[in-house]
Amino acid sequence: MSVKSMNMLKIYKKEIKKAIDPVLAYEGLEGTNKVLLEFPDHRGGRQTIIGLNPYIQVRSSQNEIEVIKQGNLTRTYGNPLETLKDLTAKYESVQSEIAKGIGYFGYDFIRNVENIGPAKINDVNTYDMNFLFHSHYVLIQEDGPAQYFLVDYEGTLGKEMAENILTKQIARLETFLQMENTEDFKVSGFISDTGKEHFENAVRRLKNHILEGDIFQAVLSHRFQSSFTGDPFQFFKRLRTYNKSMYRYYMDFGTYQIAGSSPERLITVQENKILSNPIAGTRRRGESPARDFELEKELLNDEKERAEHYMLVDLARNDLGKVSKPSTVKVTKLMEIEKYVNVMHLVSDVEGVLDEQVHFLDTVASSLPAGTVSGAPKIKAMQLLNGIEKTRRGIYGGGIGYFTHSGNLDLALTIRTMVFTDNKAYLQAGAGIVHDSVPENEWNETVFKAQGLMEALK
Numbered sequence: 439m440s441v442k443s444m445n446m447l448k449i450y451k452k453e454i455k456k457a458i459d460p461v462l463a464y465e466g467l468e469g470t471n472k473v474l475l476e477f478p479d480h481r482g483g484r485q486t487i488i489g490l491n492p493y494i495q496v497r498s499s500q501n502e503i504e505v506i507k508q509g510n511l512t513r514t515y516g517n518p519l520e521t522l523k524d525l526t527a528k529y530e531s532v533q534s535e536i537a538k539g540i541g542y543f544g545y546d547f548i549r550n551v552e553n554i555g556p557a558k559i560n561d562v563n564t565y566d567m568n569f570l571f572h573s574h575y576v577l578i579q580e581d582g583p584a585q586y587f588l589v590d591y592e593g594t595l596g597k598e599m600a601e602n603i604l605t606k607q608i609a610r611l612e613t614f615l616q617m618e619n620t621e622d623f624k625v626s627g628f629i630s631d632t633g634k635e636h637f638e639n640a641v642r643r644l645k646n647h648i649l650e651g652d653i654f655q656a657v658l659s660h661r662f663q664s665s666f667t668g669d670p671f672q673f674f675k676r677l678r679t680y681n682k683s684m685y686r687y688y689m690d691f692g693t694y695q696i697a698g699s700s701p702e703r704l705i706t707v708q709e710n711k712i713l714s715n716p717i718a719g720t721r722r723r724g725e726s727p728a729r730d731f732e733l734e735k736e737l738l739n740d741e742k743e744r745a746e747h748y749m750l751v752d753l754a755r756n757d758l759g760k761v762s763k764p765s766t767v768k769v770t771k772l773m774e775i776e777k778y779v780n781v782m783h784l785v786s787d788v789e790g791v792l793d794e795q796v797h798f799l800d801t802v803a804s805s806l807p808a809g810t811v812s813g814a815p816k817i818k819a820m821q822l823l824n825g826i827e828k829t830r831r832g833i834y835g836g837g838i839g840y841f842t843h844s845g846n847l848d849l850a851l852t853i854r855t856m857v858f859t860d861n862k863a864y865l866q867a868g869a870g871i872v873h874d875s876v877p878e879n880e881w882n883e884t885v886f887k888a889q890g891l892m893e894a895l896k
Contacts, residue, residue: 447529448593449536450600454576454584456612460486461675463576463584464688466614467607471495471570473540475840476678476686477848483580487840489540489572493591496521496539497568500549500557517550518567522841523799525571529591529843536577536587538842541569541689542696542852545807545835552817555824562857562864564694564832574607586611623668625863625895628888631828632660637884638877640826647822648873655749656813656822658880659868661829662888664895666863670695673856673863677894683778685850687838696833698855699890701778702785704837705805707847710792712758712801715771717851718750718810718870719743719784722886723777734775734782746870747773747784753809753816754788760804762790780890798845802837808851811835811868833857834866856891865891 464474469490479485495506498518505512505521514521522539529537547566549557575587586608588600595603632640637660644656674688674697681699689696706713721737724730737743751769758767771787792798812835813819837849857864867887869880 447537448590448595448600450588450590450595450597450604452586452601452604452608454586454608454611458576458578458584458611460488460578461671461678462614463578463611464488464671466611467574467576468610469574471572471690471692473570473572473689474674474687475540477839477850478684479579485580486576486578487538487540488576488578489538489570490574491572492570493573493589494525494571495569496525496571497565498547499560499566500546518547519550519799519803522569523797526799526841526843526845535842535844535846536575537571537589538840539569539571540840541567542833542838543567543802543806543836543849544833544852545811545831547836548806548820551803552820554817554820558824558830560830560832562694562830562832562859564857564859565691568691570689570691576611623666623670623672623895625667626665628662628664628863628865628892630660630662634881636828637881641871641875641877641880643826644822644871645873645875648871653819653822654814655746655870655872656819657811657868657870658823659811659827659831659834659866660884661834661864661866662892664863665861666858667861670697670856670858670863673697673858673895677891680894681778681854681890683854685839687850689838694857694859696838696855696857698838698850698852700838700850700852700854701776701783702808702810702851702853704808704839704849704851705801705847706849707792707798707801707841707845709846710798712762712790712792713787714754714758714789714805714808715785715787716747716750716754716808716810717776717783717785718747719773720869720883720886721782723780723782730777730782737782737784738773738775742872742874743784744773746872747786749814750809750870751786751788753814754786754805757805757809758788758790761793761796761801763793766791778890780893781886798847799841801847802849806837807835810870811851811853813870831866832864835868854887854890863895
């Protein structure tokens with residue numbers, strides 16, 4: 439066991455000898471508020487992070503902020519982003535990538551900095567922001583043995599007690615890895631909160647706003663709901679094998695759980711380099727390789743899709759420009775095809791270099807929500823959508839992932855994501871509306887996107 443100390447905080451580490459399967463490891467670990475992230479690492483590979491037993495939790499609903507530390511709740515009011523900045527400042531000398539906040543910023547988090555209209559009823563009862571700072575982590579990487587980390591935020595645990603905790607947890611983990619892997623859940627059919635007719639009428643309303651010059655584009659979404667019984671993690675186990683997107687995640691916040699497989703990065707900050715990758719332009723997958731290729735060519739040559747994509751790349755450049763050094767923002771990949779189980783997309787990469795005067799968490803405020811789930815101009819589009827969409831977006835369209843005390847951050851765009859609470863499952867999908875959108879086609883696009891998760895439930 440090795441020990442790394444930073445101020446009061448100490449990090450203890452022990453290697454896990456046996457090969458680790460991430461989902462079995464998650465199920466075998468004993469603890470609360472467990473999370474599992476399967477994300478890219480900064481070296482171009484893949485990593486799995488499992489966190490459990492939070493020392494601190496920070497969550498917010500509009501400007502009401504709750505900080506739970508070792509079971510004690512403190513409530514304040516203000517901008518929740520400033521609370522997170524204060525917390526990172528307390529441990530800013532921690533250069534380890536292990537100690538981190540894992541959670542999400544919801545779409546409605548933007549209400550802390552922008553007026554997009556009256557908030558709708560929070561009928562799913564999720565927080566606008568929710569981050570867990572765990573004391574236990576398991577790190578699984580492609581190029582080495584798995585490791586178990588114990589983060590002692592107060593520096594009072596002691597080496598002997600830490601060794602005992604690590605030994606006990608790893609022994610339990612290695613025993614569980616030999617047990618049978620089972621899946622157990624039941625779900626009924628999904629129903630849209632709007633229905634096809636209402637959605638298509640909403641498309642026509644937005645097209646009128648575009649023709650009147652109010653906006654150039656808006657991303658109209660609707661929510662699907664189903665009854666659900668069983669363990670939501672069993673759904674995630676199936677999803678991760680069915681839909682191998684760049685970002686896969688499962689988070690247990692106690693009263694609700696989140697499972698998703700997102701193809702799109704909202705924002706990444708790694709050693710002051712900022713990266714965003716807008717995805718806009720969609721076709722369903724073909725029934726055969728030949729048909730798949732035809733649809734790929736059709737998408738690449740579709741003027742409507744190309745115009746929408748260019749617009750959103752420009753919006754991403756503008757978002758990064760707010761927090762980057764002058765003249766450092768550039769498009770490094772433009773309109774390349776990426777394919778997934780049910781759909782294919784046009785994808786671009788936009789990069790910048792973080793300005794020294796900007797806190798790395800300010801990249802969240804500058805990027806949230808992505809233009810690919812809101813529209814252009816962004817604020818006006820959100821105001822119109824707030825009056826048209828029937829239900830609160832909640833976590834959909836926000837950012838989900840982690841940030842470290844040392845100033846790195848990786849957030850996926852929260853799409854292709856399911857929320858489980860009160861024996862119900864919710865997911866949301868949207869389509870970009872422009873001046874020549876065909877209402878029925880836009881409805882079909884949202885259904886194709888949602889089917890990527892629905893299929894994993896069958």
